Amino acid sequence: MLALEDFKDFESGKIDKKEFLKILKSKVSEDRLNTILYNVEYEDQLVKLQAELVNLQKWVTKHKKRVCVIFEGRDAAGKGGSIRRMAEHLNPRSRRIVALSKPTEVEQGQWYFRRYIKEMPNPGEIVFFDRSWYNRAVVEPVMGFCNKQQYDKFMIQVPEFEHMLYEDGIVLIKFWFSVTKKEQLKRFESRLANPLKKWKFSPVDQEGQNKWNEYTDYKELMFVNTHTTYSPWIIIKTNNKKEARLESIRYVLSKFDYEGKGDSGTTLLPDPNIVQRYHRTLKQLDTHGE
16 A cells, blocks of 8 residues: 655655656556556646746736636536636736626616626736626526527627627637536536535536537537637537646636746647637537437
């Protein structure tokens, strides 16, 4: 059995990496060894990319940039976990995470975009949206939370709305986290089995499985009508959560020429097998019946 002392010796420099790997191979199975090595590499890459995000935030603050990153996707696709990793080491004074609850009665009578406009980044600020105005493009029509007239009006207005943001200087990054139906179900079952995560599961989540194909149809309509040159959709394959976290960070970093870029020594170019710009022939994970 692998002992804690082995890790301590490695961290303190008493044994080098080659010797440490030799000890690991002698005490754990090959599968377990591969998992350990993968996790070590993941943590190393994550720390380096988070350091790059700190440099990016300093640049955004210094030059009064306004950055808005929205995370969309099916339930349990990994949006929240990715947002946490992006934001956890940033200065909270100039970054926000926005996860709005359902609209109040007053908000329901307002222009749909108003509640989101109030959350737009101020100069020098990065804002992460855990779901956004695109609730009306997929979740609301599927679940019956809006009528056809409201949906149609939204689909007409959203490209114009985003063009106004673009013209006003806001940098908008739109992520769609793509997960297979099988993997989503696996994550739902894991949540239900974990007393600390049961709160994450709701009847709406279950309906997401039951109405999988309806979600797919509305998602595709959303892409076709709202993917533009000034505001493109970026698809992240998220069956592997850790890969998705690293590659979505890389994509954000790749969009800016900030001071200190590349100082961490890791690649900042996202993996094209994980991160892809939407186009109609793109093979996605969350398709009909999958």
